[in-house]
Every structure is written in structure tokens, then in C-alpha cells.
Amino acid sequence: MDKFSAQENVTRYRQELENGPNSRERRDALLRLLIQGEDKLGLTHEQLDEMDREIVRFQPLVTTQLELIAALKVFGEPAPSMRSCSGAALKSSE
DSSP states (O other): HHHHHHHHHHHHHHHHHHHSSHHHHHHHHHHHHHHHEEEEEEEHHHHHHHHHHHHHHHHHHHHHHHHHHHHHHHHOOHHHHHHHHHHHHHHOOO
């Protein structure tokens, strides 16, 4: 497989992971494929910079979700309510 195809696959796997795979099995499979694809490519400075930007971009979302979960636990909300609030936080941040 040439580097262009490998990069296209990595991009596709990342996008599908960001959009939320339908099942835990699909998520696990995508993560395996992503890691294998990135291993084949090796990391360039541009890719490392992109990863740093992604980490910075998602940090507020992670913080918000953790705050929501902590607040809901204080009020004794059941798990399904916590999941729907987290999903709403995900959609509102996009």
C-alpha cells in the first residue's frame, strides 16, 4: 500500500471515530486499524502538530463532560440521563 492510500485510510478511520461508531466492537476495530495505519506511515512533524491541535480542541469538551457527570452524580441522576446530557454536550460543541 502506498503512503497516499495509507494516509487516506487513516483520515477515514479518524473521521469515523470522531463521528461516533455505532458499536463498541466497531470502535475497537477502527482504533486497531487507525493504529496500524499510522504505524505504517510513521509520524511527520505536521502530523504531530495536528495531534497537538486535536488534543487542545477536545480538552474543553472532556472537561465539560467530566463536570456534567460530576454534577449529575451529586443529584443522583440515573446513568441514561447522564449519557443523554453528555451527548448533548458533544453536539453543542461542534
